[in-house]
Amino acid sequence: MAQPGILERLEILADAAKYDASCASSGTQKRDSRGGRGVGSTEGMGICHAYAPDGRCISLLKLLLTNHCIFDCHYCVNRKSSNVRRAGFTPQEVVDLTLSFYKRNYIEGLFLSSGIVRSSNHTMEQLIEVARTLRETHDFRGYIHLKTIPEADPDLVAQAGLWADRVSINVELPTEAGLLRLAPDKDAGRIEGTMGNLSAAIVDAKDARKHYRKAPRFAPAGQSTQMIVGADGASDAQIVGKASTLYDRFGLRRVYYSAFSPIPDASAVLPLKRPPLLREHRLYQSDWLIRFYGFAPLEVQQATSADGMLPLDIDPKLAWALKFRENFPVDLNRAPREALLRVPGLGTKAVKALLAARRHRTLRLEDVARVTVSLKKLRPFIVTVDWRPTLLTDRSDLRAGLAAPPRQLELFG
Amino acid sequence: MIAATLAEPDDFEGWRELARGLVGRGCAPDDVAWSDAGEGTGDLFGVADTEGRPVVSMRPVRASRGFLDLARSVILHRDPQRLALLYRVLWRLQRQPHLLDDAADRDVLALHGLARQVRRDIHKMRAFVRFRSAQDCDGSERMIAWFEPDHRIERANADFFVRRFANERWSILTPRLSLHWDGAGLFESPPANRSDLPSDDLTEELWLAYYRSIFNPARLKVGAMLKEMPRKYWKNLPEASMIAQLVAGAQQREAAMIDTGKTLFDEPVPGSLAEIGKAVSGCTRCAIGCNGTRAVMGEGPPQARLMIVGEQPGDSEEIAGRPFVGPAGQLLDRHLREAGIDRDAAYVTNAVKHFKYEPRGKRRLHQTPTAGEIDICRWWLDGERAIVAPRVILALGASAARGLLGRTPAIGRERGRAIPQPDGTQLWITVHPSYLLRLDGDAQAREERRFAEDLAGLAALLDVAVSGRSGVM
Numbered sequence: 075m076a077q078p079g080i081l082e083r084l085e086i087l088a089d090a091a092k093y094d095a096s097c098a099s100s101g102t103q104k105r106d107s108r109g110g111r112g113v114g115s116t117e118g119m120g121i122c123h124a125y126a127p128d129g130r131c132i133s134l135l136k137l138l139l140t141n142h143c144i145f146d147c148h149y150c151v152n153r154k155s156s157n158v159r160r161a162g163f164t165p166q167e168v169v170d171l172t173l174s175f176y177k178r179n180y181i182e183g184l185f186l187s188s189g190i191v192r193s194s195n196h197t198m199e200q201l202i203e204v205a206r207t208l209r210e211t212h213d214f215r216g217y218i219h220l221k222t223i224p225e226a227d228p229d230l231v232a233q234a235g236l237w238a239d240r241v242s243i244n245v246e247l248p249t250e251a252g253l254l255r256l257a258p259d260k261d262a263g264r265i266e267g268t269m270g271n272l273s274a275a276i277v278d279a280k281d282a283r284k285h286y287r288k289a290p291r292f293a294p295a296g297q298s299t300q301m302i303v304g305a306d307g308a309s310d311a312q313i314v315g316k317a318s319t320l321y322d323r324f325g326l327r328r329v330y331y332s333a334f335s336p337i338p339d340a341s342a343v344l345p346l347k348r349p350p351l352l353r354e355h356r357l358y359q360s361d362w363l364i365r366f367y368g369f370a371p372l373e374v375q376q377a378t379s380a381d382g383m384l385p386l387d388i389d390p391k392l393a394w395a396l397k398f399r400e401n402f403p404v405d406l407n408r409a410p411r412e413a414l415l416r417v418p419g420l421g422t423k424a425v426k427a428l429l430a431a432r433r434h435r436t437l438r439l440e441d442v443a444r445v446t447v448s449l450k451k452l453r454p455f456i457v458t459v460d461w462r463p464t465l466l467t468d469r470s471d472l473r474a475g476l477a478a479p480p481r482q483l484e485l486f487g
Numbered sequence: 488m489i490a491a492t493l494a495e496p497d498d499f500e501g502w503r504e505l506a507r508g509l510v511g512r513g514c515a516p517d518d519v520a521w522s523d524a525g526e527g528t529g530d531l532f533g534v535a536d537t538e539g540r541p542v543v544s545m546r547p548v549r550a551s552r553g554f555l556d557l558a559r560s561v562i563l564h565r566d567p568q569r570l571a572l573l574y575r576v577l578w579r580l581q582r583q584p585h586l587l588d589d590a591a592d593r594d595v596l597a598l599h600g601l602a603r604q605v606r607r608d609i610h611k612m613r614a615f616v617r618f619r620s621a622q623d624c625d626g627s628e629r630m631i632a633w634f635e636p637d638h639r640i641e642r643a644n645a646d647f648f649v650r651r652f653a654n655e656r657w658s659i660l661t662p663r664l665s666l667h668w669d670g671a672g673l674f675e676s677p678p679a680n681r682s683d684l685p686s687d688d689l690t691e692e693l694w695l696a697y698y699r700s701i702f703n704p705a706r707l708k709v710g711a712m713l714k715e716m717p718r719k720y721w722k723n724l725p726e727a728s729m730i731a732q733l734v735a736g737a738q739q740r741e742a743a744m745i746d747t748g749k750t751l752f753d754e755p756v757p758g759s760l761a762e763i764g765k766a767v768s769g770c771t772r773c774a775i776g777c778n779g780t781r782a783v784m785g786e787g788p789p790q791a792r793l794m795i796v797g798e799q800p801g802d803s804e805e806i807a808g809r810p811f812v813g814p815a816g817q818l819l820d821r822h823l824r825e826a827g828i829d830r831d832a833a834y835v836t837n838a839v840k841h842f843k844y845e846p847r848g849k850r851r852l853h854q855t856p857t858a859g860e861i862d863i864c865r866w867w868l869d870g871e872r873a874i875v876a877p878r879v880i881l882a883l884g885a886s887a888a889r890g891l892l893g894r895t896p897a898i899g900r901e902r903g904r905a906i907p908q909p910d911g912t913q914l915w916i917t918v919h920p921s922y923l924l925r926l927d928g929d930a931q932a933r934e935e936r937r938f939a940e941d942l943a944g945l946a947a948l949l950d951v952a953v954s955g956r957s958g959v960m
Contacts, residue, residue, distance in 0.1 A: 081696050088700035106650035115651040121614045122715065124726055126702035127734045129711025136701060146895055155858040155895040174690045175697075177630060177655065178618045258894065333706070351706060427590035434589040441591040 083161040084171070090141040090152050091187060094244075095300055095330040097122075099133045099182035099217040102239040102295035107215050113176055114183070114215030116239070121182055134185040134219060135175050139163055139200055143189030147246070147257035149305045149334060152189045162191070165203040172208060176216055183217030183239075184208070190223060198226035198234070205237035217295075222272070224265045231268055232292075235275055240295040240327070243268055248316045252306030266323075272297050273324040296327035303354055305334040309382030310353070311375040314360055318371035321364075331357045356384045363391060366422055367415045387477045392418040395455060396473055405457040406437050418476075419451040451476060489519045489540070493570065496523045497639040499562045503555075506574055510548045512540040516578050521570035550580055553587050557598055560605045563639045569601055608638045613647055615720050616659060619688040623656065630657040633684040633723060641666060645673055660684065691725050698726040704737035756870040760789055763870050767840045770867070773860045775841040780805050785836025785871055793832065793949060794877035795819075796868070798886040798919055799839035802851050810835050815921040819883070822920070822935075826942035828949065834875045838890030839864045853921075861889050872910075879905075879949055880912055884919030903941045905948055913948060917941035 078086075099120030106115035122131035140162030141152040151158055163171075172184045186204055190197050201220055208214040220238040222231045235241050243265055247253045250262045272293070279292030299320060301313065308316075317329040333354040360377075363369040377394040378384050385393050395402060395418045404413050406428055414425045427445040431437065439461045443449050454463050454476075491509065494501050509519055550558075558573050576594050579586050587595055618630035630652070636644075641659070645666050648657065658667045660679035667674045712730075721727035757763045764784035770776045783800035786809060795811075803813030811819055823830050838861050844851040856864075868890045872880070882888040889895045891914060898918060905913040923935055 081693060084693055085696050085700045088697050092701050092703050107653040108650060109653075111654060113652055113655060115647075117647075117650075121610070123614050124698065124724065125712040125716040126698065127709055127712050127730055127737065128703045128706040129708030130703075130706075131715070132698070132701060135697065148894065155889065157857050157859055171693065175694060177652070178620070178688070178690060178694070179616050179632070179651075180694050351708075430588045431591040434585070435591065437591070444591050444593075444596055 078161060080167065080171075083163060084137075086159050086161040087138045087141060087163060088136065090138045090158070090189075091136045091185070093151065093332065094136060094185070094187060094221075095130075095332040096219070096242065096298055096328070097131050097133045097136060097185065098240075098295075098298075098328065099219075100295070101327060102217060103291065105215050107213075110213045110215060112213035112215065113173070116182075116215070116217055120217070123180055123182065133182045134217065135172055135181045135183070136185040137163070137168060137171075137187075139165070139168060139186060139188035139197075139204070140191055141189045142191045144192075145190055145257070145259040147260065149246070149256055149302055165200055165207060168204045169207045169212065172216075173212060173214065176214070181216075183219070185219040185221075187221035188223075190225075194223045194225035195227050195230060198223045198230040202230065202233050202237065205234065209237050219295075222268065224260070224268045228268070228271050231271065232275055235272065235279075235293040236290055238293055240298060241272055241293045242298045242300070243272075244300040245269075245316075245320065246300070246302055247306050248301050248303075248308040248313045249306055252308060256305060269297065269299070269320075269324045269326075273326075276325070297324065298326055298328040298330060300330040300332055302334050303331050303357060309378070310357060310360070310384045311378045311382035313357060314364075314371055314374050317361065318364060329361065331361075352386050353384075356386060356390055360384060360390045363394075367391070368412055369394070369416075388473065389418070391416070392451075392476060402455045403457045403463050404455060406442060407432055407458065417452065417455050419446065419448060419455070421446075489514055491519050491521050491570075493521070493523050497563050497642060499559050502558075502562055502570065502573070506577055507548045509574070510578060510581065514540065516571065516575040519571070519574060521567075521574065523567060523570075546581075548577075548581070549584065550577055551584065551587065554580060557587070557602050560609075560643075561598060561601045563605045563643055564601045565638050566601060572597055572601070605638050605640060608636055609640050609644050611720065612636050612640060612644050615716075615724060616648070617723065617725060618657060619685045620690070621685040627656065630655055631660065631683075631685055632658070633660045633679070633681050635662055635723065637719075639663065642675075649673060695726055695729060699729060699733065702733055702737075704733075707734065707737045709734055756866075756873070758874075760785070760871065760874055763867060763874075767867050770840070773863045775799075775839060775843045775856060775860055778841065778843070780842040780844075781808060782840045783808055783810055783837065783842070784840065785810060785834055787834035787836075788832065789834070789875060791832060791834035791875055792878045793828070793834070794872065794875055794880045795830075795833050795835045795883065796880060796887040796891060797835075797837045797883045799837050799856055800842045801853055801921075802842070802844070805842040810837055814924055815919070818920040818923060822939055822942050825939065826946045828942065828946050833881075834871070834877065836868070836871055838868055838887045840867060856886060858889060858895065861886055862893070865890050865893070872912075877912060879945070880908075880914050881945055882914060882916045884922065887919070888914075888916050903937075903944055915941070915945045915948060917945075 099116070100118065102116050104117055106117075107113050120133050122133050124132040126132060138152070140160075141158065142160050142162060143150075143152045143154055146154040150156075168184070168186065172181075175181045176183070184204070186201055188197050188201055205218050205220055208218065218238045219240045219242065220234045222234050222241050222243050224243050231241075245262070245265055246257055246260065253260055253262050275292050276296060279289065282289035283291070301316070303313065313331070320326050320329055331354050333351050360374045363374055364371055373394060374390060377390050377397060384390050388396075395416065401413070401416060404417050406414065411425060411429060414420055414428060415422070420428070424446045428437065428442070431441060431445070435441065437458050439449065439458050442452065442456070442458060446452060453461070457463075489509070491505050493505070554576065561569050561573055572594065576586065576598055579594065586592065589595055590599075612634060616632045616634050618632045621629050621631050623629045641661050641664055645659075648659065649668060652668070654670060656669050658665060660683055662678050665676045665679045667676060716724075716727075721730070757766050764782075767784060768782040770782065776782075783804050797811060797815075800810060801813045801815065804810055804816070810816070820830055839856045842851070843854045843856050843860070845854050846852075880891060882891050885895055885898055888898070888901075896916060898916060902916045902918065905915060908914050917938060918934070920938070923931060923938060926934055
């Protein structure tokens with residue numbers, strides 16, 4: 075069958091790639107095109123070159139090399155049994171697209187994934203070919219994120235890390251039972267085995283560079299993964315637990331959550347309704363609590379209700395504070411950083427500002443107001459020179475006063 | 488009152504020189520009136536009218552590195568008050584060297600506020616500059632962009648584009664000045680117009696296609712988009728022209744995605760096979776149901792122990808109105824007989840109840856139903872399964888197995904063994920007999936042998952399942 079034109083294939087293969095949440099282009103080594111032959115620079119912080127109406131950042135050219143696939147994962151729009159239109163790029167076509175987009179300042183680099191054609195090894199080799207051509211032939215110094223195929227040969231996966239800034243493998247579902255049911259061709263053990271290999275290679279390469287400045291870099295922006303939320307029955311507590319195990323065991327940079335979204339030609343095993351997007355948001359917030367606010371995974375899990383779900387109407391930090399009221403109010407003039415970070419409504423920046431400011435003055439409510447967004451939310455939990463909440467933390471209607479007022483549900487929720 | 492005028496509004500070193508002199512002469516912030524010269528027309532150097540004010544302080548004027556960094560970016564802000572604010576903070580720093588640490592101080596907050604806006608503008612310029620390809624007089628490629636920043640950040644930002652595109656030739660045109668890079672040096676030229684931008688670039692069409700396709704209509708969040716990509720930037724972003732149409736179409740597209748599955752069946756499953764047969768003949772929930780053929784319902788004893796499921800009726804079946812009567816049916820009958828399985832005791836039906844075909848002259852060529860069509864028709868098959876309640880189900884081919892399992896199995900891996908189902912039945916998978924008819928020679932003989940083996944295995948399973956004996960021989 076004749077291949078459709080490049081524009082049509084770009085539509086098909088970008089459409090097929092949009093279910094991957096990650097578009098990050100940050101956290102890699104600093105480098106630029108001066109002294110080289112090609113284009114490209116990375117400067118720590120990534121740049122979002124555009125935003126789509128779904129509110130997501132477009133930083134990378136996110137593509138599938140092909141959406142033909144021999145696997146039959148139920149949640150995936152590209153599964154073998156799905157009726158989507160199929161198309162494929164040659165490695166050279168992806169290289170050309172990446173460079174011409176990059177030169178027009180549309181993107182920070184490439185995020186390349188693929189359906190599995192012929193064999194996992196063959197597919198992996200094609201992905202590596204794209205990255206190698208960009209780096210070697212065109213001296214491309216922008217960002218490259220390669221999705222690796224867990225079933226591919228470990229040597230191939232290792233090669234991917236030599237060309238790419240970041241490598242990732244999706245664990246797909248938070249529970250093994252879910253994976254077994256919805257992704258019959260995938261194997262949790264295999265996925266985690268590959269993650270383990272990658273994490274070892276990343277650590278080794280970092281170590282080698284300490285001793286030899288010329289040692290090759292290996293995925294300098296680390297590895298990440300993605301979990302689909304709402305396609306199986308896993309609770310938030312389970313998901314948080316799984317994510318923290320992944321962070322600990324494999325030193326992951328990020329765990330992405332993707333609220334399961336109904337896909338065209340959906341499999342009969344899947345729910346037809348999407349989970350509320352808010353759930354994904356609450357999970358990210360809990361992720362933040364663990365990564366930046368010094369919460370232990372267990373503490374986040376304690377903030378869930380009896381069914382293991384995080385409340386949707388209030389954020390997980392407030393939920394935790396309401397459950398463990400004995401830790402409040404916190405004296406903003408005396409409490410250590412760790413205690414300030416636990417106050418609902420105080421972000422990391424506000425805490426930093428308060429710590430700096432209280433070296434120069436004794437904090438009053440108006441000082442706090444100047445560095446934070448909303449005093450209303452803060453008041454019940456803090457003490458300043460001129461403010462002390464009276465019995466507020468013992469009131470039973472505290473939650474009602476702080477939760478956002480109910481609003482009409484989305485018509486298409 | 489002392490008038491202090493800056494030569495160029497983004498001239499940090501000039502401001503620094505003036506401010507240092509003013510502090511050294513003890514000019515209090517309230518005594519200095521700061522202003523920008525008219526852009527491009529002013530003197531080459533900034534001036535402060537300090538005549539008659541001797542230097543009074545022997546101490547060097549002090550400023551922390553943090554303040555200088557902050558001032559370097561604040562000076563780029565368009566707010567004319569920024570100069571006075573910077574000077575006031577510099578003045579106060581002489582008495583309070585750690586003033587900047589006091590994040591709750593009004594001046595410090597204001598300074599940080601301005602710096603933040605400039606930082607954001609710099610970042611947005613790096614993000615939203617869009618180059619178009621053009622040709623220089625010598626025929627080589629030059630990338631040209633038009634951008635309208637909020638603040639005077641053009642020069643400060645040029646280095647970023649140099650780092651990124653050091654080996655390209657490019658120009659960034661703005662209403663204040665134009666920047667040009669030729670691969671070795673950076674040049675400035677007078678302001679430009681939007682019309683100086685090349686009118687088109689073929690790659691832009693690909694970019695628009697990408698923007699359209701990467702957007703997921705199931706997660707519309709216009710607010711989040713507007714926060715990061717405010718409307719003021721849209722006029723210079725080619726992709727922004729499509730936003731309105733994407734937003735308008737999104738809810739329809741998502742609703743359509745869900746509707747294809749959800750609202751198809753809103754009545755209860757009929758309670759008897761006859762009722763299912765009647766209802767299925769009027770079913771128009773997928774394209775096959777609407778092609779004018781008649782539905783072929785399953786047949787056999789309603790309490791059968793064995794249920795045989797094929798793919799869909801073929802030409803002969805549709806004419807006869809009965810399942811498995813054509814060539815494939817005859818082949819199946821022969822093999823069932825040889826395996827010692829009584830077809831008349833089995834309930835025989837199909838995963839899809841209508842005949843999907845492609846007209847080719849006078850003939851109707853069989854077409855495989857899609858996964859979506861099988862999944863829709865599964866509702867009827869589930870109804871039959873619930874009523875007949877067989878102990879063993881034989882699935883012939885991948886379509887039949889999908890109708891029973893909800894997923895398409897790998898026949899090669901899963902054939903010829905009992906697969907226990909959640910409802911307690913045993914599923915037995917093999918190929919469809921029409922597959923054997925399409926083969927010839929050795930391959931046919933070999934596959935027929937395997938088919939016979941599968942049915943023999945099924946016969947053994949039936950013995951066990953029906954008589955209730957244990958599997959021990």
